[in-house]
Every structure is written in C-alpha cells, then in structure tokens.
Amino acid sequence: MLMPPRFSLDSPYLGDYFGLWHMHVPTFEALAQRVNGTNLHVHLSSAAVQESVQARDEKAYPVTRDGIAVISVRGPMMKAVPSMAEGTSSVRVRQQLSEARRDPEVLGAMLVLDTPGGTVKGNADLANSVSAFAGVKPIYSFTEDLTASAGVSIASQAHRRYANQATALYGSMGTYAVIQDLSGMAEQLGVKVHVVKAGEFKGAGQPGTPITESQLAEWQREVNALNEAYLGLIAGGLRQPLERIRELADGRIHMAADAVKLGLLDGVQSYEETYRQLVIETAKLKPGTSSRSSTMSASLAELKAKFPKSTAEWRESQLEAGASLADAAVNYAQHVEETLATERKAHSEALAKVKEEAEGKGKTAGASLGHLPIRPVVAGRDELDVVESDDAIENFNAAVAKVAGPKADLARRQSAVRVVARDNPDLYKAYLLAANPGKRASRVITEKLETVAAK
Numbered sequence: 001m002l003m004p005p006r007f008s009l010d011s012p013y014l015g016d017y018f019g020l021w022h023m024h025v026p027t028f029e030a031l032a033q034r035v036n037g038t039n040l041h042v043h044l045s046s047a048a049v050q051e052s053v054q055a056r057d058e059k060a061y062p063v064t065r066d067g068i069a070v071i072s073v074r075g076p077m078m079k080a081v082p083s084m085a086e087g088t089s090s091v092r093v094r095q096q097l098s099e100a101r102r103d104p105e106v107l108g109a110m111l112v113l114d115t116p117g118g119t120v121k122g123n124a125d126l127a128n129s130v131s132a133f134a135g136v137k138p139i140y141s142f143t144e145d146l147t148a149s150a151g152v153s154i155a156s157q158a159h160r161r162y163a164n165q166a167t168a169l170y171g172s173m174g175t176y177a178v179i180q181d182l183s184g185m186a187e188q189l190g191v192k193v194h195v196v197k198a199g200e201f202k203g204a205g206q207p208g209t210p211i212t213e214s215q216l217a218e219w220q221r222e223v224n225a226l227n228e229a230y231l232g233l234i235a236g237g238l239r240q241p242l243e244r245i246r247e248l249a250d251g252r253i254h255m256a257a258d259a260v261k262l263g264l265l266d267g268v269q270s271y272e273e274t275y276r277q278l279v280i281e282t283a284k285l286k287p288g289t290s291s292r293s294s295t296m297s298a299s300l301a302e303l304k305a306k307f308p309k310s311t312a313e314w315r316e317s318q319l320e321a322g323a324s325l326a327d328a329a330v331n332y333a334q335h336v337e338e339t340l341a342t343e344r345k346a347h348s349e350a351l352a353k354v355k356e357e358a359e360g361k362g363k364t365a366g367a368s369l370g371h372l373p374i375r376p377v378v379a380g381r382d383e384l385d386v387v388e389s390d391d392a393i394e395n396f397n398a399a400v401a402k403v404a405g406p407k408a409d410l411a412r413r414q415s416a417v418r419v420v421a422r423d424n425p426d427l428y429k430a431y432l433l434a435a436n437p438g439k440r441a442s443r444v445i446t447e448k449l450e451t452v453a454a455k
Contacts, residue, residue: 022150022230023076023117024172024253061096066279067107069100077118077126077150088115090122094129101133107282108138110275111158117149117172120226127233130157138281142274143265148172148253152264153230156237159281160266162274163256170259173234174251175227177219183210238263239299306391307332329394333401341406396431399424425449 061071075087100106111130133139134157141147141155143163149172155161163170186193186208193208204215227249235245240263248262259265303315306328314335318328401408404416421428432445 020120020226021118022120022123022153022175024146024148024169027076027116027148061100063100063103063106067105067282068275068278069096069103069106069109071096071100071109071111073111073113073115073151073154075115077115077122077154079119079122087118090118090126094126097129097133101136106137108140108278109133110278111139111141111155112144112271113141113147113151113155114144115147115151117151119150123150123153124229124233127153127157127237130154131237134159138278140274140278140281142271143168143170143256144271145169150230153233153237156234156264158237160274160277161264162267162269163259163265164268164271166255166257166268168256168268169253170256170265171248172251172253173231173245173249175223175230177223179205179211179216179219180207181211182207303328307394310335329397332394333397333399334406336398336401338406392427392430392434396420396427399427 061069063069071093073088073093077088077090077093079091080089097109100109130139139158140160140162141158143155143161145164146169147155147163148169152171152173183193191208193206195203195206195209197203201215201218203209204218205211231242231245231249234249235242238245244263248264254262254264256265256268260267300315300319303310303318307315310332314332318331321327321331323331399420400413400416403419404413408416429445429449432449433442436442436445
C-alpha cells in the first residue's frame, strides 16, 4: 500500500509559501514580511532549522489512560512542516487522525488548536480527515486563544467546539486577494512593460501592466469559488445552512463569547471540563456504533433515507426536537403505533356506525352489512401492529413499542425489550447484528445467543 508522502526539508515545497492562504490577516502579513526579509537558501541550509522541522515531523500524539488521543494544531498550517514558523503540517495531522481512528485503544480525540490558519492547499483534506474521524469516534475541538480562517473549517468538523476563555479569538472567515496595478509607477519611471502571451489571462497582473476589468472579474470568480468551498466545509461540519454561514463570513474575528452566541462555538470552558465531557461521551458508545449518528442530531437527508415512508410533518418534528438517528428510530416506532391505533379506532367507529344505521332500518345484526376493508394479518402475529421494513433496528423498535405501548416509561420499555427478545429471538438477533456491524461482533453475538438457547 502506498503511504502518503512525509515532508521534510529534503522536499521543502517552497511553492506553499507563495500560494493561496486561509489565514488571519495580521498574522499573514507578519509572516509575509519575515519571508520577504529572509535568505531562503541560508534559512533552509541551517542545521537548527532542519533539526526543528524533523523533530516536529516525527512527533507522535499522546494517548491518555482514558483512551483519548490529543492531537495539536499550533501555528500556521502547511502541507509541509513549516520552517519559517513554529507551525503544523496538515499532512502529518491527517496521518495522526487516520492512525487514531484505526487504533482500537483510542476511544476519542481532543483536537487542540492555537492557529491563525494556513494554506488553501491541504485545508479541505484535513477537514475531511477530521470529519472521517468524527464519523467513527467522538472528537472535540478546543481553542487555546486563537482559531482563525482555515482553523475554523477544521474545528467545525468536530462534534463539539469549545474555547479556553471568553476573550479567545475565533473566526476571520472569508476570502480576499490584493491586486496591485503598478502601471502608473512604471510609466513615471519611463518603463513600458509588454507581456507576450497566448491566452487572454496568461501573464495577468505582471508588474507594470495595467489591470483590466476582465482580469479583475476573473480574479473575483476565483475568490468566490474558493470562498464557497471554504464556507461549504464549515456549514457541513456545523450542520447549518450555507446561507447562515455566508452571513457570518464577513472577515471579522470574534471573541469566543460572541462566537458562542453566533453558533460557531458550543461554549467557553476549561480544557479539563472539555476533556471530562469527552470521556463521558466515549462511554456512551457501544462497540461498532457510529459516533456522529449516535450523538448528533439527524439531518433531513438522513431522516429521509432512514425512514422513506415517513411524512414530512413527522420529519420536521424530529428536526425541531434535535433527535439523533437512534432517537428518531424509537420515535418513529411510537409514531407508527399511534397512527395504527388511530386507524383501528376510526375503523371500529365506522363499523359501529354502519351497524347502528342498519339496526335503525330494522335489519338484523346478522344481515349483510357494508364494511371497511380489514388489514391483512401477518403470519405469526395476531394483527398488523408493526410496519415491516428492511431495517432490522427499525423493526425491533417497532415491536418493542407495540408491547410497551405509547408514552411508556424506561422501566416499561426495558420490560418490553425482554418480552420481544424472548418471543421473537430471530428479530432480536437481527437487531443485535444490525446495531453492531463487523465480523468479530457478529461472531460474538451469534455465540452468546447460541449459548443462551442451549441452556
């Protein structure tokens, strides 16, 4: 299997410094001044610089005794390990997230950020890596003083986002470019610049050449496209409408307390409190369950896919309640039970009305009466009280809801679970296998059920 490249000064990728950036503007300007005033050849040849970069490139992430991987993103983010500042390699962080995601000893991750942002290159890939981890295990982001620009798109992919103090800085969302028209200066110096090109926009912006309206329009198109991709990452991670994120992306950087009010952060609290909450979160998950689907509110697309026969009104009620997919499954079973009960009541009332009208006309009870169509009976059941589907979890929850009855408390529901498991072991087994995917889990479940059946 091909491994992702490891970056060092043997392949410094100097082009990263001169490419596009998602960064807090004052920090970027300071970095640009430092780069402009540095002899890059001497800088990259420095033994101290090489040792610093190599040490950061090889630094491993710690795993606490609670099974929490602590992954740090500090300073400017670049694909290569930054040599000009104490920054972070986005490729290295992706490798750490991938390793932690596959490590069975790691139960969750704390993403600690103190970053002004970084290069556009590598940013979307790192955000997707955080999102991939969040789909399997809990991950919280924790801002220590500053998370800006590209850092916001990374932090937004975590399940929860916190900052260490109310005055921590969070935001600087937006994209911009600066184009200098130096043609007037060249004219004063008596310099005439000619650009020999093939292609309308080739060589656009060369010093000394005038900037045309069409060139400005093209650069604006590029900025808009980059900005939409960047905001799309944030909206997807926060599960908020893109229009809402676009309203907030005005370039301002916010105090953490204000970022909480805007919905960009979940709170301001200590690292210790955030860590404690994350440990509790990891304890909620059963082996084989999905972190994001178990702990996060379900989206409209997820509800439509999981419950294709549900009504728009029911889906809207789940969205308003902030229900997770697991909660929605239970709620849907209860909804189906209540709907069928209402239909049965209406059916009985209609039959009684027909009978009453017939008796009023002097007909006997045994006379041929008009009647409503009766629901078919499912083999092995007294009546159709549960909607069958291809989802074993949904079927089991529906069966439990039937036994427990509407608005059952926890004790009654637990009792109903035992009854369904006893009376319908095949349904119970299918539920366990669906809730705990994987060959190992399947083998353990099968062996335990066979042992119980043999007693």
